[in-house]
Amino acid sequence: MAHPPQQGVRYSQGNKDIGAARNFSWEYAVPQNKFWDDLPYTVARNFLSLFDAGEQQPSFEDDDESSVLSRTEKLQLLLKLLRERLARKDADAAPRSFYDVDFQVWDKTWLAIAGIQHELRDYAAEEQTLRMLIERRKDPSNLSHLHSLSGLLLEKGEYEEAERTETAVRDWLDSKLGKESPQSLGARRMIAQAVWMQGRQAQGERLMAEVGAIIDETAEDSPYAVYRDQQREMTKELLEKLRAEERAAGK
Missing domain, CATH: 1.25.40.10 (Tetratricopeptide repeat domain)
Incomplete structure (x- = not known):
């Protein structure tokens, strides 16, 4: 049975109707708008998928100031938000750590950071992040x-x-x-x-x-x-x- 593509979003292959493949863990409905459209799908997916139904995603609408940022500025903004989120999650988990309380989301957050570091061509930082994730995997x-x-x-x-x-x-x-x-x-x-x-x-x-x-x-x-x-x-x-x-x- 054909699955019509969801309007206003893209998956790993853009607007192509990927049918039931939308349910794969690596697929995510990324909004199509001025903020996300010039960023790689993986960057958008890794960032947005961090927010579950009970946690509000940052809003990036076409009429927001963020929509007119340059590509580099958008990446830097996302990196800033992720680092702030890490600090907030660590504070919420005290006296334990975000790593101990919710390893899966901690891991996904750092992976999102690595992807942004790659797009910013900060390869030394990206390698450091990836090797840290490998070293600390459970x-x-x-x-x-x-x-x-x-x-x-x-x-x-x-x-x-x-x-x-x-x-x-x-x-x-x-x-x-x-x-x-x-x-x-x-x-x-x-x-x-x-x-x-x-x-x-x-x-x-x-x-x-x-x-x-x-x-x-x-x-x-x-x-x-x-x-x-x-x-x-x-x-x-x-x-x-x-x-x-x-x-x-x-x-």
Whole structure:
């Protein structure tokens, strides 16, 4: 049964009707307005999803002063609000800490901070945040933050560590979500890129071909079928980028 897209919001694929996929934990109805529209979906999702039904979200309406802020100013405002929220939650939890009282929300708050740090290109702060989250996780088997760290390591050109960490993440994601999930496919692309950039282009080609095969073999009735076109395009773009860089280097 078709699910008409909810008006005035976007999900991970913009306005595309993603049907029942709206119920996945990584999807969130982000309002479409002047404040949020020029910010990445993940930044908006990670911020807004922190507020449950009993806690009022900050209002960012089209007629607010915040709607005319620059992109950087919006990110700085969100970062300020998150840091204030951390301090307030810690004060409310005293004599314990926010970390002890509600670890899940504490963890999500810091992840939202890391995402904003990334968009502000404060990569040193982002890496510090992600490594702190990995160090302080209560479930050592949860590798979600290692996935984020691997992406940052790729951007920094630390390909050997990125390959090593993301290989473990890929296996974990396969067991949690299945190899057809967007997260597992993304992990495979990250590994292929890390391998390729270490000079092992033939292996990188094979790994990218495997990603393509998984996407092509995703069944129509798979819960991940709605992501196929996006995943296919992302895989194509990365492969073209890697091949172009190889040609430019004269290899």
